[in-house]
Amino acid sequence: MRTTRNPRRMKLALAASLAATLTLAACGGDDGGGDAGEDDGATAGGDTDCSAFEQYGDLEGKSVSVYTSIISPEDQPHIDSYIPFEECTGATVEYEGSREFEAQLLVRLESGNAPDIAYVPQPGLIERIANDFPDQITEVGEQAQSNIDEYYNEAWRGYGSVDDTLYGAPLGANAKSFVWYSPSAFEENGYEIPETWDELIALSDQIVSDHPDVKPWCAGIESGGATGWPATDWVEDVMLRTAGPEAYDQWVEHEIPFDDPQVVEAVDTVGEILRNPDYVNGGLGEVQSIATTPFGEAGLPILDGSCFLHRQASFYQANWPEGTTVAEDGDVFAFFLPGQSAEDRPVLGAGEFTVALADRPEVAALQAYLTSPEWSNEKARVTGPGWVSANSELDPANLESPIDQLAYELLTDENATFRFDASDLMPAAVGAGTFWSEMTAWIASGKDTQEALSAIESSWPSE
Structure with missing residues (x-):
């Protein structure tokens, strides 16, 4: 995660991996006096109701530099989102x-040439900056902290x-706990959206029975130098479901070892799907083909009926071919990866953070x-x-997207248990x-679960 070939940008993508599909809408900010979603703020002509911005004061002539991993043309929506702030504060x-x-952020911090604000895509980097550059990082300001406490799940503060x-x-932010499927295929076969893990397995078995020449699941974990990350997402999602949030934390x-029995159980549960030759790899090959199938192509067999189910995050919507309708009644859609019970709502996700590296009012x-x-x-x-x-x-x-709306529903569900992507919180090694x-290796060569997890445990950096 600390290299130029940033796996986070491959993995979480957020704006970067999805921006090929971005379309700009000419609208502006809210007035702050009513419902936050009302479109009565900025307009295409640049007229902005600035009442919600009075709290920031007069910042005429001030400038704030923002440094991110998001480059042209994906950067334009971010730049456009600043317009109401610029118009109203000066x-x-x-x-x-x-x-x-x-890499360059750390170089700039080392040389005393830090930006005012950096968009940091993982908590581990925030911790590194706080530990290595304590005189440059700035605590989140009072106004922002108030917003976080009011508008965000408390997990984000942590x-x-x-x-x-x-x-x-x-x-x-993004939500990862999704299973992609074809609504029409489900309707034709009389399949219902599973609400528990047992129902998900039962559905998989039913597909095997109904379609001997088709596999219920398709998967792929190849991602260049980041190969393997989709498999770790599987483990993280299942760990939340089998061991629970406290054990996940x-x-x-590393308060429990990586080869703890609870982790072994989670990986073996994943194996009941990903290493099951009756379940995978629809339209792509045998179990071992998962290791060489590019993650962006892994769900495509759903479109031709070669498989029925594909677990991947909300950002996977960018990988469907042009012309594919992503909707509840479209060509493809997604449902929540169920928990142990219908009431169990564990949500795996990730996101970006702003870190202030200058202590000025405008920042x-x-x-x-x-x-x-x-x-x-x-x-x-x-x-x-x-x-x-x-x-x-x-x-x-x-x-704009129904999947984004579904992801938002999960991320803001008061009954959901949200946890950040574990691999992004662990040491980079x-x-x-x-x-x-x-x-x-666990998938490609059938490496023993205990052996694989013990190898990971032995690689954990010493204190």
Whole structure:
């Protein structure tokens, strides 16, 4: 995760992996006086109701630099989302994207040339900056903290904190706990959306029985230098379901070893699907083909009926061929990867954070704006499919894609248990190293579960 070939950009993608489908909408910010989703703020002509921006004060002549991994043309929706802030406060936002963001951010911090705000895509990097550059990182300001407490699930505060100090404010988000399917295939076969894990397995068995020449599941984990990450997402999702959130947290923090029986159970449960020759790999090959199938192509057999189910995040919508209708009554859609019971709602996800590296009023103001309902709704309006915020005051109507709306519903469900992607919280040598490679070997060569997990455990950095 610390290399130029950033697996997070492959993996989480958020704006970057989805922006090929972005379409710009000419709208603006909310007035802040009514429902956060009302379209009575900025207009195509640039007229903005600035009442919600008075809290930031007069920032005329001030500028704030923003540094991210999101480059042209994917950067344009971000740049457009700043317009109401600039119009109403007088400040200027200077945006800079870089393919070498993570490496160069650390170089710039080392040389004393840090940006004012950085978009950081993983909590581990926030912790590294806080530990290595304590004099440069700035605690999230009071206005932004107030927004976070009011509009976000409390888990986001934890993921942006280091030693109980909040340094990262949530920006974008995504939900990973989805299974893609063909609504028409389900209707033709009389299949219903499973609401429990047992029902999911029963559905898989029913498909095997009904369609001897078709596999219920298709999967692929090839992703260049990041090969293996889709398999780790499988493990993380299942770990939440079989071991529960407390054990998941202990696993992430290495309070239990990587080869703990609870982790073994989770991986073996994944194996009941991914290493089951009766279940995989529809339209693509045998079990071993999962290791060599590009993740972006892995779900495509659903379209020709070669498979029925594909577990992948909301951002997978960008991988369907042009002309594919993604909707509940379309060519493809997705349902929540069920828990142990219908009431069990574990949600695996990820996201980006803003980190302030300068202590000036205009920097704090922009960071606060980026946590506000005004920004979340503005960003949704100027961005096409593939972007979601976990801000509870985002109006789902401003999200163009039904999958984004479904992801938002999960991310803001008060009854859901949200956990951040484990591999992004673990040390890079594990989360972006042995976890990927050992899960690849587990599939490609049938490596024993205990042996694979013990190899990961032995690679965990010593304190």
